[in-house]
Amino acid sequence: MTAQSSRFILICSGKGGVGKTTLTANLGIALARLGATTAVLDADFGLRNLDLLLGLENRIVYTAQEVLAGSCRLEQALVKHKQEPNLALLPAGNPRMLEWLKPEDMRQIATMVGEQFEYVLIDAPAGIEGGFRNAMAAATEAIVVTTPEVSAVRDADRVIGLLNSEGVKPIQLVLNRVRPKMMASQEMLAVDDVTDILALPLLGLVQEDEQVIVSTNRGEPLTLGDSGSPAARAYTNVARRLRGEAVPLIDPSKERQGLRARIGRLMQTKIF
Amino acid sequence: MTLRDLIDKLLGRQPASADTAKQRLRLVLAHDRSDLNPELLEQMRREILEVVNRYVEIDLEEGDVSLATEDRVTALVANLPIRRARIPEPELTMAAGTPEEDSEGVATLG
Numbered sequence: 281m282t283a284q285s286s287r288f289i290l291i292c293s294g295k296g297g298v299g300k301t302t303l304t305a306n307l308g309i310a311l312a313r314l315g316a317t318t319a320v321l322d323a324d325f326g327l328r329n330l331d332l333l334l335g336l337e338n339r340i341v342y343t344a345q346e347v348l349a350g351s352c353r354l355e356q357a358l359v360k361h362k363q364e365p366n367l368a369l370l371p372a373g374n375p376r377m378l379e380w381l382k383p384e385d386m387r388q389i390a391t392m393v394g395e396q397f398e399y400v401l402i403d404a405p406a407g408i409e410g411g412f413r414n415a416m417a418a419a420t421e422a423i424v425v426t427t428p429e430v431s432a433v434r435d436a437d438r439v440i441g442l443l444n445s446e447g448v449k450p451i452q453l454v455l456n457r458v459r460p461k462m463m464a465s466q467e468m469l470a471v472d473d474v475t476d477i478l479a480l481p482l483l484g485l486v487q488e489d490e491q492v493i494v495s496t497n498r499g500e501p502l503t504l505g506d507s508g509s510p511a512a513r514a515y516t517n518v519a520r521r522l523r524g525e526a527v528p529l530i531d532p533s534k535e536r537q538g539l540r541a542r543i544g545r546l547m548q549t550k551i552f
Numbered sequence: 553m554t555l556r557d558l559i560d561k562l563l564g565r566q567p568a569s570a571d572t573a574k575q576r577l578r579l580v581l582a583h584d585r586s587d588l589n590p591e592l593l594e595q596m597r598r599e600i601l602e603v604v605n606r607y608v609e610i611d612l613e614e615g616d617v618s619l620a621t622e623d624r625v626t627a628l629v630a631n632l633p634i635r636r637a638r639i640p641e642p643e644l645t646m647a648a649g650t651p652e653e654d655s656e657g658v659a660t661l662g
Contacts, residue, residue: 430573430580437581440624466556466568473574477581479624547556 286394289401289522290419290448294435296406298427299456302492302501303515304403305333307423310503310519311399312366319358319397322372323386323415324405334361335499336369344389345373354392363504368397378410383417390418399522408438422448423483423518427457428469436478452483454518459488463533464544471531484518486511487532582619586626593619600630609635 291304301324308320321344322330331337342357347370358368370393386402393400404415416422422443426436436453443451455474462468475482489511495502502512503519510532517527560567583590597617604610611633620629 430577433577434580434584437584441585444624463570466570469570469573469577473570477574477577547559548554550553551555551558552553 286397287399287421288390288394288419289399290404290416290422290443291401291425292404292412292415292422292439292443293406293425293432294408294437294439295426295432298425298432299486300406300425301329301333301403302496303423303425303454303456303486303518304330304401305501306503306512306515307519307522308334308367308399308401309361309364309501310516311401311522312361312364313503313516314519314523315366316399316523317366317397318399318401319368319370319393321370321390321393321400321402321418323402323418324411325372325377325381326375326405326411328372330403331359331369331371332499333496334367334369334501336361336371337499340371343371343373345377347389347392348373348385354396358393381410381414383414386414386418408442412439412442416443416446416448419448422451423454424451424478424480425454425456426474426478428455428459428463428471428474430469433469433474433477440478440480451480453478453480454484454486455482456486457488458485458532460532460535464541466548470533482529483521484514485529485531486514486518578621579618582621582626585621585624586619588619601632604630604632606638608637611635 291300291307293300304320308318311318320330320334322328324330331340336359339359342352344357346352347354347357354370358370361367361369370389390400390402400418402415402418405411424436424440424443426432440451443449453475455471458471459468463470471482471485487510489502489509491502491507491509492511495504501515502509503515505512517529520527557567559565583593586593588596600617601610601612601615605612615630615632617628617630617632620627
């Protein structure tokens with residue numbers, strides 16, 4: 281639990297709405313459940329939501345802003361999760377902080393947090409402007425989240441370019457909101473297509489799962505329970521792989537059984 | 553071509569959209585990554601074709617100079633079918649040399 285062994289992981293995507301915050305919340309809980317002390321930093325000062333997805337929105341007293349200003353101690357600002365005490369949230373400050381916040385400030389906050397936690401997950405804002413650059417400065421490695429859609433993949437590519445130029449590594453990919461049926465009928469970019477285009481190792485595959493919406497309604501991340509819903513399993517597997525466990529990745533579109541799936545595969549065989 | 557492509561073609565259906573997505577992405581990313589503006593790229597394309605055309609007769613209709621990208625490395629790919637080599641005129645090339653050809657190139661560009 282020393283600063284040297286802490287991992288500072290940026291969770292980013294470029295495009296908004298692809299599942300950064302959902303991944304941060306679920307991964308945070310999953311890591312905590314695996315026994316790792318974990319802090320999640322909401323670096324999206326403009327449109328903060330991490331508190332809401334974790335169900336901690338009513339327990340915020342201080343934020344990163346007061347910590348930086350020195351008007352409270354870090355411990356006072358950190359909101360500990362009730363059911364999962366290994367997890368704490370450092371809430372984002374006032375949106376007006378964006379006017380003066382600098383990359384050094386984010387680095388300073390992350391370093392302070394890293395002294396107490398093994399994992400520091402930084403939930404980046406969408407876009408590639410100042411807010412994102414601030415968040416990036418606090419990280420040493422990154423997880424890029426994307427969906428199998430052209431706009432999300434294109435934006436992810438821009439972000440990967442920036443991460444590369446800043447020397448953030450490793451950069452790993454989580455492919456979110458995968459629809460196996462559409463992939464099998466070739467109406468959605470295949471898993472291999474996305475990993476080939478972005479040239480990143482795949483850390484996780486998350487299927488489209490209605491339970492994600494239910495869990496966000498409640499403010500209880502899926503990984504908190506043992507529901508075993510596809511997305512919950514996928515998020516837990518991401519946490520395990522992050523910790524170095526060899527959990528096999530299964531492409532759901534290739535795993536589909538039954539006649540329709542078999543016909544689908546037959547249709548994809550090259551004839552000339 | 554896959555079985556599905558064949559059936560789509562026979563039935564006059566649109567091909568599966570995933571393939572279209574992949575091709576469009578590859579193209580747009582090659583441009584995004586290179587950070588070349590389209591005008592500059594077009595100018596480079598014309599100049600490359602001119603230079604090659606000095607040495608060999610190429611099929612300008614079929615010729616293609618574009619950006620491609622693989623493993624985050626962007627490459628300039630030229631696919632220029634050669635009709636035939638230009639018959640060299642020794643004295644002319646020796647005498648005229650490059651300056652004249654250069655000015656010719658600039659003239660056509662402008």
